[in-house]
Amino acid sequence: MKKTLTATSLMLLFLLSLTSPLLTTLPHDESVNMAGRATACTGSICINEVIPNPNGYDDATYPGGEWLELYNSGTVDVDLTGWKVTNSASQNLNFDSNSIVGYQSGNSSTWTISAGEYVVIARNGNSSFYMTNTGMSMTLVDNNNNNLHQATWGSVTSGKSYQQDPSSATANWVQTNNPTPGQVNTATVSNNLIPGDIIITEVMANSWPSYDNASWPEGEWVEILNTGNGDIDLTGYTIEDAAGNVLTLNTSHLVNASQSMLITPGQHRIVAVNATGGYGVLNNGVETLTLKWPNGSRSQEISWSSTVQGFSLMESTQTSAPWTYSPYPTPEGMNPLPMELMPRQVGDVAMTEILSNATNDGAPFPDGEWIELHNTGSGSIDLMGWSIMDGMGNLTFLDPGTLVFNSTQGSTVIDPDGRRLVQFTSYTELWDNYNHVFLRDMTEQVVDSADYTTDYGEDMALIRGSDPSDSWTPAAWKTPGQPEPGSMPSATTVRFSEILPDAVGSDSQMWPNGEWIELYNYGAVDVDVAGWKLQAASR
Template identity: 40%
Template sequence: MIARRYPIILITILLCSYAAPTLDNLTLSEVENSSKTSSRSVACSADVCISEVLVNAYGAETGAVGQNDWTSGEWVELHNHGTSLVDLSTWALEDHYNRPLSMTTNHVVYPSSATNLEVAPGDFIVLARNGDGGSCGFCLKNSNGMVNLKDATGSLVHTISWTSSPTEGTSLVEDASDPAADWVESATLSPGEANQGGTPVGPTYFSGDIIISEVMADAFPSYDNASYPGGEWVEIFNQGNTVIDLTGYYISDAAGNIIEMDEDHLIGYSANSDSLLMSPGATRIVAVNGSTSSGVLNNAVEKLRVHWPNGTIGDEVNWTTNEPGFSLSRVTGSDAMFISAYPTINSTNMDRMQNLPTMATDLFITEYLPSTNTTGNFPNGKWIEITNNGTTTVDVAGYSITNGKGEILIFDPATMVFNQTHSGITEVNSGERRLVVMSNNFDLHDYYEHLVMHDNLGNVVDSAWHSNYFGDNVSMVRDYDAMGAAWLPSNWLTPGEPEPGIEPYVAVDIIFTEVLPDSFGSDTQSWPNGEWLELFNNDTTAVDLTGWKLKASNSRSFTIGAHNLPLQSDAIIQPGEIALIALNGTNSFYLKQSTDIITLTDANAGIVDSVGWNHSSENISLVAPGSSHAGYTTSNPAGVTGWVEPAWSTPGELNPVWPLYEESNELVLTEYMGWCDANGNNYGDWIEVYNNDSTSINLSRWRIDTDNQRFFITQLGQNNVQDQNLIAVNQTLSTVLNPGEYALISLPRSILMPIDVIKLYNPDGMTISAANSHGDGIDPNSCDSWISDDGENWFSAAYPTPGAANV
């Protein structure tokens, strides 16, 4: 029997996964190394040894490095701790695939301008690809990597290894407690110096009292370079006990952009020199303020620093995510930032949304509609529903809601929906629900929004927020099982009425098992074409589905009868059996191709089960996330959760349950083509894989993901002899790939982009390889392919070689 899934108020599967192995976030190395008892490092046996490596550079893996920036490319430092000079010109450095780095002076980056590879006793030498522009010969993996050093006789004298990916821009050094252990992150970069001595490489820090407290990194609706109060800005705070003169202070970002604290950027600056003085506990705003042709701050990953007048760094903050129009507030005692509840310029920062008061009084928010395709007065347009859970009437005049961009909605006669059933325009009676609509200065935003409700004294009494777009006319409701968490999409709109989920759930155990929201061609076709949903009787008794309904947003309702069940003669579903519901071309009920929630109710309107998704592809069904037939995936490639695509559709049949995958994982992505228009033809995409093991690998149910597409391998492709650009599916080819062989996977056109980031997963959803970003600044030509030796580092091929070794 399939484990029962209770659909708690709404379908939490849109934000959470079913209880199943969740392997999406595990890499192969993490899984394998969880049981390791020793590393692969081997203590050095020669006078010259590897002493430091940088394997996770900020720039390209083969980028140029040197005194100006030691984090822009990979490098290996060697140290001669012997008593004699050693010539390394006939030595060898090799990576995890035994690919050598040519020992020539153009690969020596320390000492600079080296004329040979001789290392004197006690000296260091640093070797790197140094922007040589070649394909990935010698390249270092970010995780599960290795470097070997061989002497002039070819003897292996030193091996170093690492398992976890180090912090970007941070080097690795030997574990002082165990030379045979994986190497560990260094406290500081020290190329050309002893690891525990010398002057640290990098900027100088000296903590100061001027710190960053809040940032607007992605202004909206204004442009990033707009004049203040629009545009990007940084709030600074004097945390000290003395007045500070800001003359000469400045702010820099990770790219080296500088914002001076001067007349162009320091808000409140004047000819009076006192305007540069900052009192203890005061805040000031430093803004782009229309001084550049574009913004300065990155919307995503960014580092921001406050500099003393002499250039020393006095404070630093970092962030990795942001939302348009939302500010970032500092985490107390940390250099991290979080998305603010709303901007608080020159005021005390608000706490995280998750920590704000919820339902602090009897008056609170119960439902809101952030996106709609209608305009005008209610029932059209967007709205917020509030309720009075107390025993006395509450006059909400002067109450307000502030959204994430700082816009304020005042509760007054202009925004309160009023009809003859209400005792007063701004009064909410005990047990009553009232609706508040938008004003000219306030709007709800669909993809991401914060709502903070204040009473007429300015106290925060409730909060609500969401972080995904669920489509037009889908309202948001509170997750009462996770107070403070992001709100959930409602099963259907209920303005002024109890929310879905307050109705009783029935005890009968009928569950959704598969759904097809986007059929081939027209969705309104009759079975066996068109849209369908599949149910499973997980109970011990037969159930008659006559009169049961499918319900969804936009007032969609579908009554189930025997004529909707094409695979059986009646509407009865026996224990352990499947019933397939065909929509058969109805126009009144339909499945959305993206962002939809369908609820199954019995003949008495009791909720039985729910299913939801955010993404679908033509003629590919959806199944529960975390199931083996879906490769244990819990989200679509873009990261949005909900039901996911299986390896293949099984309408009218139980979804397969697969045993754990125990075969080889030595499969390598070696070549792909993502755009080919030639000779008047628009060709499909293709990917080449290689079996790097000594045993066969069955490719069936292996999976390839791009940023926004997913593709399960179920059949292989083959070169067309007459047309080398055509890789067509050959259903007679076995999916079993022998050792040392290549296989081609034929994909529909536009599955891949000319420059794409590809991830390879085994049938259990473990990440086998993930491509690094590549092709920056390159404009690919049609029918060019990209090649790789490890599935991570990619380079433009001389010409495509599908099914053969790369060139």
């Protein structure tokens, strides 16, 4: 008897080992990717329109909330009693007195769909059924449990309805111009881009110093350009973000729309939030904007992944990459070159050291922020009328007030191999953690560019790397008005040989306790170190 049980058990285990891999690979309904799973309708009663993401609450009472529309393309009236829709999460919405819009007890015509008629089925507060905003399928089932039609959608926009793609019954459903419950659908909005002469060229999504919802010229804004050869009427064009917020090109948002709704060839115009709400519209983090034709078709789509206060965004030089930071904002004007292509060290005078995070921002040198300039040419240059511009477009003009006094040079002159310091004591201060900095000559041409992307700490000077296009990084120590550390050859034979940076007990104790550094002379001649000093990077 024990042998029989053992044999039977082994046989069962063998069979389970064969079948269990198959069982574990079957997906749960909710995890099935429904993209491209729509079907053609197999009967005369079909789903005609759905709104999975209505404005307001999804379970609101009709006309709010989620709903779907049926259409009878046949010649016979059909009783909808016992019909339902089932979603890909296996939830049912039965067609009954709660869901059939216009249902009247005792009046059978209200639950019958006549030939050529539309009927709206609404969620109407039903908590056991929903339509997702990020992708789902929904199947129409008749009273005999036959699956007649399946609708499938991907990510959907708030307040927009969707219908079957006219070009493919098995593709995800596409957006209509406007919801039309109980009526013929409006023109379908293509999921494909239909490029036009109007394009988005620059975006200010994170304004500074104003709030995002401030009136133009402050606040958030989008710049558009007419790349065509003729005037274009902007009436009906819209810009929509990923959350479904819409900026209509009208007198509320199109700057100077009251003067003209036309955009001429080569003209830039601004679409601004313009204090039309309590908050801004554009996300400071991940965001997508879609420029739409007056008929609702998508003309252009742009996206970005992050922003910095006061910095505008422009198209990246890398194909299909998110938009990147513009060197500086140029609303209603041509964009500058990308930051990596901006001029660097093209003249005799260039930036050589930057202190962006001082102990006392806004104070005069040496406590405040400063930028060091170096003249590598053979002649003296008067810097009067030159300027420094940051990545937000703020200008600091070089004059006797902004140039630190230097007794060996004229008030605004920089001599050959001379160095001058520019101090920031007025409105403009340098951002600590991120900035673009440009040196401009008196003709407003950029002759040098610099950028830094990290706050390395207070009182830490930044210098250019071996590759001029790289972001600036910390110097070994500050050298305002002097050559940068490591830029001058050293004739000494003295070097560090040992360091104790973390002593036992108090670091400031007298030797042999406390911190210490050992020096070693590897040369053949004695060196007098009187007057030498040790200097840390930020002190």
